[in-house]
Amino acid sequence: MPSKTTTILAYPGALQSAVFGLQDFLSHTGLNPKIVTNSAEFGLKSDTILLPPATQSVDPKTHPELLDGLKAAAESGALICSACVGVTWIAAAGLDAGRAVTTHWSVAPQLRKDWPQLHVDTDQLVIEHQNLVTAGGMMAWVDLALIVIERLAGHEVMLNTARHFVVEPVRRDQRRFQRFRPILDHGDAQVLRTQTYLERVLDQPISVSNLAQNAGLSERSLQRRFSAATGFNLTRYLQNLRMERAKSLLADSRIPVAEVAAQSGYSDLPAFHRVFSRITGMTPAGFRKSVWSQPTTS
Template sequence: MTAEPPEIGIIDYEGAQQAAVLGMTDLIVFAERRAREKAKSEQPLLRLSHWRLVGGETGEPARIFDTAPTSPGRPTFLLVPPGLGAPLPQEMTARYAQWLRVQHSEGTALGSVCNGAFLLGETGLLSRRKVTTHWTYEEPFLSRFPEVELDTDRLIVDDGDIVTAGGIMAWIDLCLKLIDRFLGPTIMVETARTFLVDPPGREQSYYSAFAPKLNHGDAAILKVQHWLQATEGKQMSLAALAAQAGLQERTFIRRFQKATGLTTGDYIQRLRVNKARELLQFTKASVDQVAWEVGYTDPSAFRKIFGRIVGLTPQEYRQRFAV
């Protein structure tokens, strides 16, 4: 008896980005065909399906597209693509979420791209798990799912049975990762080369600008944030920051971290690195000059901090993004 091939199912919910749904379909179908050619096999090596709610208000998701419609089987991996609009509201995700919980309990791995993570979040399966989504959704995601360990610097977080991807175009990276998982690295690299895309290895931190939290309601801290923005983070003195807020230093430290989610040092480093990104992209200044311009007297310290926050050296960043 021939073993059933693993199946990747894409949740084609109302509002799903069709470029992602169809693009992932093309990548996976191509990779599976290439794998069969290399293996000289007539049997499918990977099954792809699309799923959507059917049967009215009480129905469950069912296959609406299937590359192996005569096979029984069940999905090995279910993937929630990004949506073009706002994240799905809770009332729209409930039926999908309940079904996904059942599938996961029976051994199916789950994944999401960009704001598709909101649907996964409604399953309750992300509690105390490391995940990612698009960096612009960080605040609403944590507000809705405060128990999740969110890391928006990562483009992909692969936790085995839960795999999440950050950017709206990160479906390419996630798809290649799944091709690697089910068909092997050789087929993954051949697919990436054919479609002229980079194999997985990028990070969201390469692209995400620092967007400080400003809607926390602490007027004293907001005043300091505005001041830091105006001075581009060049003021590092804790005494000066506390004086600007009109607070004692210990009180200021506690309230600043509570309001922004960052220590003052980390906040200022991110402001400086944000300015450095801009200079590296749009000027011809040397890396040492950029370091000095954004407030660092030690260029080597600047390089270390830039690399920690962005994930690339300043020179690598310039090579990728200079205009």
């Protein structure tokens, strides 16, 4: 079992049944999460932080110390997760960094009013990024728990947990076995900024010069520091990241492969096929067939 520090932030107004439900799910796997309620406890190092749902709106601005703790954790590479209203803390702390998030459909209008730049997509139950996971409905904390268990303890442990609690492992499938998991806790803030930025612009043309400008570094310095921090050069890292998006689109939708390629940043379809086949060992169509033909795990 990997040694990971997991924190459940029981912020004022958090749904207590979800707080203790998350604790039960994660404790079953041996992850043993810590429930914290104040800034003194929250200041402890956490690899993963979970923000439970709430039955009513919350105002994170009244607890700046918790927002500061979230920001510091994110900057150190922690995985930040929310269910339902919990995404309010992510919005207030600016942890979305322009990436899409989800929440309960009834919460979305107020979120858009309070944070006009926030990209809220309530059509999706769960939206996963490298270091950010948001889940939609009040009971979506169950899906969130399974995702965190899978990321920290592995696919089989997640499936065994779902069987134990008799819940459906929603959106969990074989692609997760070899999912690209980049290093985020390397301590280089500018490299982490670049990693987050790449997620946001995957479907767009990307140049090293633009990345360097965004990071405030020279191209040479960015490439050197990026490789040292992540273990990948920028080209190989970007290819892996784009293939993760392609795998998600192939598994979760029926859109044509050409559109999958475009949304993954490839205008050249043959090039997309070559990279996808090299990284996954199968064609995009073959991958989609293998995922969609899998039986549901009960």
